[in-house]
Amino acid sequence: MVRALLAGTKTQTRRALRQPAGIERNRFGQPGDLLWVRETFFAYGRWTTRYNPTKQRDEWVFVDMTQACGHTWRYAADEGPGADPQARREADAAPCWHKRSALFMPRAASRILLRIVDVRIERLQAIGAADALAEGLVPGTVADPVLAYRGIWEGINGAGSWDDDPLVWVVTFVQIPLALLPDRNI
Known part of the structure; x- marks a missing residue:
């Protein structure tokens, strides 16, 4: 839609x-x-873990570096590049383009x-x-x-x-x- x-x-x-x-x-x-x-989008960044004291365990957290690195968000509804093939949720991975659910779209990314x-x-x-x-x-x-x-x-x-x-x-x-x-x- x-x-x-x-x-x-x-x-x-x-x-x-x-x-x-x-x-x-x-x-x-x-x-x-x-x-x-909000819509499905692609953000440039990486995954890291952070301790959640309420749940008493580490959780994966996406670090969105899109704007800080001089990029603009990409959108799944558009033609063009999407997520990088090497995009993974793993510690110490280099930043790259990751597909993100609309649920996690920041207000600044909305078009x-x-x-x-x-x-x-x-x-x-x-x-x-x-x-x-x-x-x-x-x-x-x-x-x-x-x-x-x-x-x-x-x-x-x-x-x-x-x-x-x-x-x-x-x-x-x-x-x-x-x-x-x-x-x-x-």
């Missing part, structure tokens, strides 16, 4: 409510809020910023063709956008999750060009 965000075709996302409507607080934000997008324009709750199956396309499907590439979105939903949430017809948060957004921001540390 990162490619769809970059192309401007994804302007909406759906997330299942974890609790009944009215009980769960919207954790995705309100209109006007900014969201930075996509979204402004929420609308938030609502609805049943999953209430999605129409226009909203399915707003989820990032490319017009003209699928005969039935809702059916195609069903496949995406079940790929993320598991077989049969569509048939459950859960309540979902529907978050609509616009992308904000980073060049327009005076301070990227939002």
Whole structure:
């Protein structure tokens, strides 16, 4: 979906409510809020171990040296070089490019910023063709956008999750060009 965000075709996302409507607080934000997008990326650095006193053992820690070495982060959604073939989690290894989960992306590495324009709750199956396309499907590439979105939903949430017809948060957004921001540390 990162490619769809970059192309401007994804302007909406759906997330299942974890609790009944009215009980769960919207954790995705309100209109006007900014969201930075995390994605799978490549960072230049090395692995080391550090003692964790809480767990009373050594843990592996990635030391991101990308900016300190004059590099810029690379992104899995782009064409181009990825992780180095010799990238390993081993002590005293030379720094190189490592693939990193979106979970570990630092704010400074994010290249996509979204402004929420609308938030609502609805049943999953209430999605129409226009909203399915707003989820990032490319017009003209699928005969039935809702059916195609069903496949995406079940790929993320598991077989049969569509048939459950859960309540979902529907978050609509616009992308904000980073060049327009005076301070990227939002």
